[in-house]
Amino acid sequence: MSDLPTGNAAIGQSGGPTAVINQSLVGVVEGLQKGLVASGTVKQILGMRHGVRGIAKDGGDLVDLTAMPAKTLDVIAQTPSAALGSTRDKPDEEYCAQILHGCRQNNIRYFFYIGGNDSADTCRIVNEKAAEAGYEMRCFHVPKTIDNDLKENDHTPGFASAARFVTLAHMGDALDNASLGGIKINVVMGRQAGFLTAAASLARGCRETDKDAAKRPAPHLIYVPEVPFVMDHFLQDVDRVYSALGRCQIAVSEGIRDADGNEIGPQLMRSGEVDAHGNVQLSGSGALGDGLADAVKKALTPTGGKAPRVRADTFGYLQRCWPATSSIDALEARGVGRHAAKLAADGHAGASITIIRTSNVPGDYRSEFGRADLSAVARHARHMPEDFSDDGNNISAIFYDYCHPLVGELPTFGKL
């Protein structure tokens, strides 16, 4: 805690957008309006267009949010994706020096960045650079990621809404699959962490499931990056369920990998486009799903017999900005933004905002906001705890208890 520097605030959004990232943006803005702007400490709230690009480039690309009325902010909050625009830039030392330069030019004393662990790292470096240069600026990281892979957090804003989409999609798709039979593979986002794919298990509507995959409600099989993927076991699993039921619904993370940690996707893909982070592109392409479908078709076609009906859907970008959110997610995303503004007003020198679950009693889920050091969240990725997985091809009741309160009420369906 220390005396509050007087100047302007900058806020930006980074990485893959979510359905509730604008809730966090609005949370910061309204928190500042009622706090540091009202007290005269902050003169202007400046939105950075396309994240740090908006402050790093000459002249800047900034939008004044200082006097934005509550009514307008409410509409923005309910709008999916990043209203300021986002960026995939992962600033290195030099880039961070440019950011600091832009901040000084605009007299930024409070820096808020909404994003994943890369964004926390940007905050950390900029914070350090400012300190080295003797320029007083306070950096706050506001969590966001559908991957749910930030350390120090029970879960992250954006995850619950995407999980709700994945659950609903598997509910509808399971009924579709049951009506016509065959094998259905659904590829879900999640490069390092399986949380989002695991949400498919909520489509079953029950906590406990059988060790025998053929006795589980759909999805019968779920594969996540945390559990080594063995192609032979996968094909045996599918064969077991399909032979017993004439159908099989499978959820699979885009980031499944073998025992050596090598991703399965690129091994099945035709092309291998690499993004700015050196990662092979897995989303926005149906290649992993199609590759798995080909493998299943090949393995399960009897000699001289008919190939089973195998279909693959890659959920792709629909799952992260679907315009119907989990209500808890929307509230919490707003809350982490407000909390960041509050920490700034309270004189904190910088932090990463966190979500802590305080009650998981059924029907009485509660959470509160905390803070962690930027360095504790930056770069690190959280993986699913071991007890969220079961039997190499399933998700446990422990995950159900963890995730169910977050996605909100689900529809109930009938059966003939």
Next chain:
Amino acid sequence: MSDLPTGNAAIGQSGGPTAVINQSLVGVVEGLQKGLVASGTVKQILGMRHGVRGIAKDGGDLVDLTAMPAKTLDVIAQTPSAALGSTRDKPDEEYCAQILHGCRQNNIRYFFYIGGNDSADTCRIVNEKAAEAGYEMRCFHVPKTIDNDLKENDHTPGFASAARFVTLAHMGDALDNASLGGIKINVVMGRQAGFLTAAASLARGCRETDKDAAKRPAPHLIYVPEVPFVMDHFLQDVDRVYSALGRCQIAVSEGIRDADGNEIGPQLMRSGEVDAHGNVQLSGSGALGDGLADAVKKALTPTGGKAPRVRADTFGYLQRCWPATSSIDALEARGVGRHAAKLAADGHAGASITIIRTSNVPGDYRSEFGRADLSAVARHARHMPEDFSDDGNNISAIFYDYCHPLVGELPTFGKL
């Protein structure tokens, strides 16, 4: 009109399921319960498992729905996909003889079949076979298809809910695309007819759009099977929008075809799986989207320069059984089922139920149910009227007026 034969009723569901096909099932059942069952003309209402398979096979696979309580029926009605199970079987003459045999064994005098134009054709053949054999049976076709391609109908149950999904998906995805830029291709179901893909245009939130694709709200470009697809024009269109905006959202039907009527999908695909109807598999595979993305990347990468960010999502099966429907669709799907039971009670010898729009005044959309000869609906496919398309790469205001009342209220979003 004639004396009503006494006996049992059979009901089945056929083809690709929809989010509201169980509404039609329940409509028929409750219509019969209150009509021909109450009057003692129909003894049993028998559900055929997996469509005509459930009656054609020895012994049959039938479920008694006669006394099913209204409360149970209501839950079934709100359940996506075909609760009785569905089938892709397209019965030939011999198969239809087996169906008739099953009907005689079970004393079926009223035959209801919910499905597309293939199902209408099954009704037609079975009807004829029964007449030839001097067996009195009345066959009713209840319309269903997300493709919206049945003749004699203003639109068909299942379409509006799928259209709502496609619209919402494009709304969220347009904001996603705007936040990070690049080219986004969305492949929508629709082999012969472009209605469902055209629904992407509702995501714009406005009727009229510019001749210049770069001046339209997203989706900037929309391609349907009814308009010949010219690869060079497509690439020029994308280049025009991307050069102007740094982004481009594209909706494309899985069934787009060239001027000679040859589908583009198979021309870009690795494998060429053929289904029971002799069609190459287009859904449940990301191949068309990936193929178009490859072509765009190749064409738009400057010599020695950086490839643009191009992503493709194939909406696949999610769009047909998404568990949140258009409310008008749900009501009409229930209504066509009830109407079929009513026509049976009124002594009609057989018909295909139709939907007629009676008012399109904004805020006062109305429809009623009619009937057509089975032969007028059987096999024929309806295509989009010419005036639903514009400029070779766009959808018109006339389509907007047609489709908007069906999908129901859409969310409103903000912009910074």
